[in-house]
Amino acid sequence: MAEIAISARHVSKQYVIAAVNHDTLRDRFAHACRSVFGEPATSEEGPRTFHALNDVSFEVTEGEVLGIIGHNGAGKSTLLKVLSRITEPSGGEIDIYGRVTSLLEVGTGFHAELTGRENIYLNAAMLGMRKVDIDRRLEEIVEFSGTQQFIDTPVKRYSSGMYVRLAFSVAAHLDPEILIVDEVLSVGDGAFQKKCLGKMDEVRRDGRTVILVSHDLPVVANLCQRAILLRRGNIVGDGRPQQIIEQYMSEAFTGGEASLADRTDRYTKHELMVQAIGFLNEKLEPVQPALSGQHLVVRVHYACHVRKVFENMRVMVVLNRDERTACILSTDVVDRQPLTLEGTGFVDFHIPHLPLCGGRYFLHVAIENDTLTQDWVQYAAELQVLDGDYYGTGKMYPHDGWRGKGMFVDHSWKLERVD
């Protein structure tokens, strides 16, 4: 058994909601006056507290890579801030054994007017590095960032890519024993992300302890040995990443957030509406995340709210990634059979080999005909895809550098010699 690196016992954090942001002297004064005159405080002024973390206990052993996942507002960021000492817990205790560095973003404290070199010193000092250590590693940091030529230029003249590279480079050379990382990996372009992941992997192989908070489930699945799932400030799952991710995804689509049928942020005629979207495998069992190459069924539930038969309709699902359309499924293009909708029911789209590579996709769904849109919901559902063996060759594709890019296309090749 390895030794304990972090031990958190009964950590809780409460926020007083009413006090935040409305605290001007005038409010205070008004409040004081009212209390003087004996007017009872209205319910809104009572100390409404919000429990961001609720009796959270866990241990991390040395060399472990722990992922923390959960929905927005589940307490991930609060936990990270408490662990990083940015904010104090309201209760409980945490013991950390070893030098810690928290990276809640890259390039904290960068000043636009200062040169790259000056910013390295400033940023590294902020992250707790001593000047002698910075002196020693300066060369390496500059080298890694690839900004040698511009190192004495103010960073305000840097391209955004250079800026991020330099910032990450500092972060990558901190050498902590325990690293606490927020979604820093999600910044920058693909090549940069790859570099980050590579560095993370290196940190892991060095036997250092890492706590990683991420929305990027494939990253958690690939990098972490263990994952914790938070829900409303409580730990509701702790175990192997794959298992925890499944728990997270199943939760995601069985309530929690507003269900699709209840959503009002849609364009609709209120006559015929999309009720829900489901992802199933070929046995029609729910899946999430999906795997590239797998047989995936996208089920669109609909309901007619008027007694009417809708003829010549089409159901369309647009899959998006990074604001760009990846592909479109539509009932009217694949065959000539007209679609008639009435009552309630569902339409299943079968994708025999899911051609999407690993990542996070959003689905937008429409029910319409050529002249009229009945219902159109953007960001109706989220689909997580993990890289899978699409071609059945036992090889993971795309390779690292291309991971998360493009789509899978069935193809073959033939070599001919001409000489």
Place this chain on the structure above:
Amino acid sequence: MTMKASNSLDVPAVPVPTRGHVVRTPTVKIRPSRGLLHLDLGALWQYRELLVFLVWRDTKVRYKQAVIGAGWAVFQPLISMLLFTAIFSYLAKLPSDGVPYPLFAYAGLLPWNFIAQATSRSGTSLVGESHLISKVYFPRLIIPLAAAATPAVDLLCSLLMMIPLMLWFGMTPGWQILLFPIFLVMALLAALAVSLWFSALHVKFRDVGHIIPFFVQFWMFASPVVYPISLIPEKWRALYSLNPVVGVVEGFRWTLLGQRAPSLEMMLPSLAIVLLLFVSGVIYFKRMERTFADVI
């Protein structure tokens, strides 16, 4: 286990039955803080380099892309001195206790400019650096300290200008010059005392940002910067010297220009107020520090 040189040193030399049950001292202990005063000077010392870097950053950024650069630190008080001499000495005929008025004004402007700048910069520093507060840990005291220390660099520059000025007017300092550092420290403490209060309050009440400019303006008129203390009626002196700047300015004039020594009845209230404000400022700051990241 392999690379923990630092922690294995902390392991007590007791026979250990099983691994994993070794009693180790945590490097970092996170607890909700209780009690009035938990200074944690150790952490402040640990981050001393960051303090230096922040002062260096502000100084550097301030004079970047300025043609005469740090020359402004010298020019600003010089220009004020000329202006004040023209208005208050030439036009308003204010007395200056037997010292040439320009020197009198300059010796007063040295500490005043510092205190005014430190207060306005440091008083709003936490909110100005809110980005850092919500993203990275370090002792929060570093921020107002650095913001107050940056004008101190200017103070030292303009202090050098005092030498040619005194030569020009043919004045030499007496033995009192040896006491000058005391008043320098008092100026620092006075600026910090007010800044700590302001900066911590500013996090919660943004009104402070609007109050500071007026406060600084009022404060200058309530301090013997452009006029000598002899203008204040005797019966008001005690009240007047509750203003910490009174003690500081008088101390500067006495040690640099060899004016008559300030009376003890005037120095003591100033000093007491400085210490009181400073200690209470630190306590208030440390108390509020816990919630900075949540409120800012």
